[in-house]
Amino acid sequence: MSKVFKRIYTYQFLLPAAIVYTVIFIVPTLMSFFFSLTRWTLSDWDFIGLRNFTTFFKEPSLSIGFKNTFIYAVVTCSLKVVGGLLLGVFLTGKIKTKDYLRSVVFFPTLVSTIAVGITFSMMMHPTEGLINTTLARFGIEGPDWLGDTRIALLSVAMVDVWKGVGFATIIYIAGILSIPEDYYEALQIDGGGAWNKFWSIIVPLSRPATNAVIILAFIGGLRSFDLIWAMTQGGPGFATDVIASIIYKQYQGGFYGLSTAGNVILFLFVSILVFPLSRYLNRKEVDL
Amino acid sequence: MSRGARIWAVEIAAVAASIVIFWIPLYFVVLTAMKSAPEASLMNLAWPSKIELWQNVKDVIRFGDFMLLRAFWNSSLLTVLSIAAMVIFCSMAAFVMQRRNDKATPWISFFVLAGLIIPPAIVPTIWVLDEIHLFKTMAGLVLVEVALGFPFCVLLYRGFMAAIPREIDEAAVVDGYGAFRLFFTIILPLLQPVTATIIVTQSVTIFNDFTNPLYFFPGAKNVTVQLTLYNYTSQFVSQWNLLFANILLITIPPLALFIFFNKRIVAGMTAGSVKG
Numbered sequence: 001m002s003k004v005f006k007r008i009y010t011y012q013f014l015l016p017a018a019i020v021y022t023v024i025f026i027v028p029t030l031m032s033f034f035f036s037l038t039r040w041t042l043s044d045w046d047f048i049g050l051r052n053f054t055t056f057f058k059e060p061s062l063s064i065g066f067k068n069t070f071i072y073a074v075v076t077c078s079l080k081v082v083g084g085l086l087l088g089v090f091l092t093g094k095i096k097t098k099d100y101l102r103s104v105v106f107f108p109t110l111v112s113t114i115a116v117g118i119t120f121s122m123m124m125h126p127t128e129g130l131i132n133t134t135l136a137r138f139g140i141e142g143p144d145w146l147g148d149t150r151i152a153l154l155s156v157a158m159v160d161v162w163k164g165v166g167f168a169t170i171i172y173i174a175g176i177l178s179i180p181e182d183y184y185e186a187l188q189i190d191g192g193g194a195w196n197k198f199w200s201i202i203v204p205l206s207r208p209a210t211n212a213v214i215i216l217a218f219i220g221g222l223r224s225f226d227l228i229w230a231m232t233q234g235g236p237g238f239a240t241d242v243i244a245s246i247i248y249k250q251y252q253g254g255f256y257g258l259s260t261a262g263n264v265i266l267f268l269f270v271s272i273l274v275f276p277l278s279r280y281l282n283r284k285e286v287d288l
Numbered sequence: 289m290s291r292g293a294r295i296w297a298v299e300i301a302a303v304a305a306s307i308v309i310f311w312i313p314l315y316f317v318v319l320t321a322m323k324s325a326p327e328a329s330l331m332n333l334a335w336p337s338k339i340e341l342w343q344n345v346k347d348v349i350r351f352g353d354f355m356l357l358r359a360f361w362n363s364s365l366l367t368v369l370s371i372a373a374m375v376i377f378c379s380m381a382a383f384v385m386q387r388r389n390d391k392a393t394p395w396i397s398f399f400v401l402a403g404l405i406i407p408p409a410i411v412p413t414i415w416v417l418d419e420i421h422l423f424k425t426m427a428g429l430v431l432v433e434v435a436l437g438f439p440f441c442v443l444l445y446r447g448f449m450a451a452i453p454r455e456i457d458e459a460a461v462v463d464g465y466g467a468f469r470l471f472f473t474i475i476l477p478l479l480q481p482v483t484a485t486i487i488v489t490q491s492v493t494i495f496n497d498f499t500n501p502l503y504f505f506p507g508a509k510n511v512t513v514q515l516t517l518y519n520y521t522s523q524f525v526s527q528w529n530l531l532f533a534n535i536l537l538i539t540i541p542p543l544a545l546f547i548f549f550n551k552r553i554v555a556g557m558t559a560g561s562v563k564g
Contacts, residue, residue: 008457008467009388014396017381017438020373024435025403028416032409042415090302097299104306110542112496114517115535119317122528128331130316162309223407226498230518247410251503256411263409274405 029267036261045257052261061238062246062262069242069269072157072228073221079161080168080217081210087165088172088209089202102173106166113163117230120159121146146232149239156231156240160224168213175209176202211281218277222270243269317539320532321345328529344533348520356516356534363513365426366501367494370433374441374490375483377434382445383471387454403439410503417504429505433494441486448482449475488549492542513538 036052038045056062087105091098108116123130124145132142145155183201192200225244228234234241234249241249243266250259312333320328322341327334349356385396413432414423422428452475460470476483498514505512511519517538520531 004461005387005457008461008470009384010467011384011388013380013384013467013471017377017434017442020377020431020435021400021403021438023416023420024413024431025408025438026399028409028412029406031412031415035412035415040411042411042418095295095299095302097303101302101306104310107310107546110492110496110546111539112498112514112517112535112542114496114498114514115317115539118517118521118531118535119313122320122331123313123316125331130312130331130333133332219405230498230521244407248502251411260409260411263407263411266407267409270405270407 032260032263032267035257036264038257040257040260041254042256048257052258053265055258056261056265061241064238065241065243065246065262066269068153068240069222069244069266072153072160072224072242073218075154075157076160076164076221076224077214077217079157080165081213083161083165084168084172084213085203085206085210087169088176088206089198091169092173092176102169105169108163109166111163113226114230116159116163117227120162121231124155147236149236152232152236152239156228159231160221160227163227164217164220168217171212171216172206172209175206175212179205211278214281215274215278219270219274222273223266317532317535320528321536323529325527325529328532329526331528340529341533344529345537348530348533348537351520351530355511356513356537358509359511359513359516360538362426362505362511363495366429366433366512367491369426369430370437370494371487371491373430373434374437375486378438378441378486379445379476379479379483380471381438382442382449383475385442386446386449387457400439400442403436404443408436414504424505424507424510426505426510429501432500432504433497436500437490437493441490444482444486445479448479452478488545492545495541 035045037047037049039048040046091102091105095101124132126132126142126144126147129145131145135142143151146152179201183205184197187197187201223244224242225248228240228242228245229248232240234245243262247259247262247266250256250262316333319333319336320331321344322339323336323344324338324340327336381400385393385400417423417428417432422431456474456478457470460474465474496514497512498518501510501512501515502518505515517531517534520534
């Protein structure tokens with residue numbers, strides 16, 4: 001690169017963002033590895049080695065967070081992929097109401113998560129709630145959506161999908177619209193039907209969209225906190241506690257070292273799952 | 289059934305499903321916000337015997353020494369300041385990152401993109417903010433929002449910047465433009481479509497943000513709209529009408545933005561989200 005352009009593309013331009021990002025994001029991330037090994041009061045710390053981590057793995061109330069985080073991420077992510085794909089196909093088809101439907105599906109993405117959480121926890125009330133009173137009219141006895149430890153996590157996950165599927169749909173619409181018409185014409189000449197169109201053209205060729213949805217939804221699922229906190233606060237018992245809500249609880253309790261250890265664990269958990277996944281998905285993408 | 293009739297049946301089914309799945313929850317919020325406390329606690333879709341929407345709105349605004357108004361002010365200020373800083377800082381950074389090509393650039397990209405994946409370390413961030421005396425301040429919270437939004441904005445800006453030919457830069461250099469004049473008078477105006485996307489999506493994200501204000505902006509005076517909603521859940525246990533009046537009020541800004549920019553949001557999202 002010539003000297004002139006080094007001067008034009010000066011690193012001074014990077015400076016403001018770099019300072020904010022380094023001080024507020026990189027430094028705390030690096031420091032978390034150190035503070036996770038301490039008993040910490042913000043002003044004072046005691047080095048205690050790996051004790052925070054052993055506490056985390058030994059206590060059932062803490063280690064349940066791994067299982068829940070993983071289940072939550074996998075369930076929300078797969079439903080968003082399937083739902084987004086189907087809605088995307090439907091909303092790029094020949095229907096007159098598609099502008100209206102696209103807007104409606106996307107709308108929940110813009111509403112506050114806390115508001116959504118409060119509204120749905122009220123609708124999921126076991127006896128008075130809208131969902132169960134409606135089911136009762138059809139003679140079905142609805143479960144206690146948020147009070148039953150076996151299904152509470154899934155109930156919250158459903159609301160997450162309700163709120164987030166619009167985003168996945170938009171990504172799929174973009175992906176499907178970018179498929180060249182020639183493919184459909186070729187299929188028509190070969191005499192393929194709607195089913196072939198879906199399986200042999202749309203699914204493989206909207207692969208970049210699928211990858212984007214998987215990565216975004218999976219990371220979002222692993223890190224999710226606010227919806228769970230608004231709906232159940234981790235309860236009943238610890239049935240809906242995820243790593244992010246445990247981090248908050250430990251922080252609230254003043255266990256800063258333990259909370260930070262939770263952060264390091266979440267960091268490692270996300271990295272171990274997401275980096276190989278994105279590498280795998282990207283390799284597949286090149287083959288097309 | 290004929291083909292035409294089948295298409296009609298599908299359309300009607302789709303619109304009916306959208307009403308059940310998306311409009312009923314919204315209707316439920318509006319309806320509950322209009323009721324008296326005893327009627328709201330029945331949690332049903334019955335029409336209120338007397339519409340008390342205005343009274344509920346007044347009550348919820350007056351609550352806690354006009355806490356909601358303070359929250360609206362804080363949330364708006366937070367959104368405006370964060371977006372302003374984000375647009376300027378991120379577009380500048382993306383310009384250098386996209387144009388420059390030396391040994392350091394892949395490393396810089398790696399560190400920035402890692403920010404999309406890595407969850408922020410919360411208590412250490414509080415510690416850092418405390419050390420620089422910005423914990424529990426608006427400035428501190430703005431810095432957090434900018435830092436966390438930076439990777440996403442850079443990604444969008446870089447993608448768009450790649451389509452702006454370098455010949456423009458060269459012509460400007462020949463004309464004797466310096467770096468800052470080139471960027472602020474030529475490049476930044478060309479980035480307007482992405483800037484619009486970023487302003488719309490990030491302002492909704494920041495206005496609706498709950499987690500960061502919860503951690504980094506505690507204190508009675510420092511409340512944001514999402515925190516009022518969360519705090520009220522414990523205060524208004526038996527007054528669902530007030531809680532839902534609050535939901536209604538804080539949903540209006542994103543809703544207005546959505547109605548106003550609907551086409552643009554969807555178009556911008558589709559342009560920015562997938563490279564293929």
